[in-house]
């Protein structure tokens with residue numbers, strides 16, 4: 001990596017990607033590279049600093065990533081060879097969405113130096129027990145450390161892609177692109193379980209796309225839900241539910257880490 005400074009833009013619904021981005025930044029710091037973590041929710045793509053290496057990190061959602069993360073990437077300005085790396089966290093398989101997103105950046109003039117996905121605990125439907133999640137995280141952190149070290153050393157290479165993975169990415173872009181419609185939001189079916197809700201407003205404040213407003217109880221009326229699961233996972237009373245989640249919830253962060261990650 002040519003620059004001694006990196007800005008890592010990340011989005012994380014339930015915390016896995018934040019922990020991965022923090023690991024990358026700590027390896028960079030050990031190598032004398034200044035690293036800044038910037039939350040995509042609060043970032044203006046037009047304000048990126050071309051004098052730095054740019055990192056982009058996101059969770060995998062339906063073999064893709066969330067529509068608003070794709071919008072951020074789409075709105076990044078044209079570059080002229082800025083070194084860029086991309087990484088994702090997933091439960092099991094990304095169908096190399098990182099490489100496809102890396103391809104979008106390449107087309108915009110960014111120089112893609114690394115692209116890779118890492119298996120972390122699944123935060124949706126296939127949630128495993130704590131022991132399995134801990135083992136998965138430890139394995140992932142070792143791989144993420146090696147990934148960051150290779151970037152720092154200048155020996156990293158982006159994972160390969162092919163026509164099959166690109167086709168899958170195009171299909172999943174189309175499908176996830178439909179999420180922000182009234183019909184899809186009806187299928188997602190977010191709701192407040194009123195007799196459990198303490199009206200603390202945490203869900204309102206942590207929603208990355210401001211889809212929740214506090215009426216008598218939290219209301220989901222913006223058609224913007226990305227299904228990142230942050231509100232459901234971090235609700236202290238488990239008072240939020242949806243048609244597409246099971247009872248078991250996953251969260252990677254404690255209260256203190258959560259403040260750093262989502263603010």
Ligand SMILES: Cc1cc2nc3c(=O)[nH]c(=O)nc-3n(C[C@H](O)[C@H](O)[C@H](O)COP(=O)(O)O)c2cc1C
Pocket residue numbers: 011012013014015016017018058059060061062063064089090091092093094120121122123124227228229252
């Ligand atoms: C709506 C949704 C879709 C998901 N789709 C996939 C998927 O296609 N493949 C996969 O391996 N994991 C999938 N996952 C699991 C997450 O990618 C994984 O747990 C990730 O590490 C979560 O990161 P975060 O904690 O930063 O949000 C999905 C999770 C959600 C909520």
